[in-house]
Amino acid sequence: MKRCTSCKIDKPFEDFRRQSKTKDGYKYRCKACDNSAAREYYQRKKKKIIENALEWQKNNPDKVKEYKKRYYSKDN
Ligand SMILES: [Zn+2]
DSSP: OEEOTTTOOEEOGGGEEEOTTSTTSEEEEEHHHHHHHHHHHHHHHHHHHHHHHHHHHHHOHHHHHHHHHHHHHHHO
16 A cells, blocks of 8 residues: 555555656556646646747737738638
């Protein structure tokens, strides 16, 4: 058994993914916590990517205008 550092529940080793970097060869977090952490990370990253894009558009209005002009002119 191994205690997950995230949910603090004792779980069998099968519930942990292997990781060579750690002392016992298993990750500190159980698979369930690992999955939710990965999901959260993805959500955060996704949000960040959108934020960055909006930030870029705000800082580069000329390029956005240029891009839109090109995009719309393609349709005509
Ligand atoms: Zn856990």
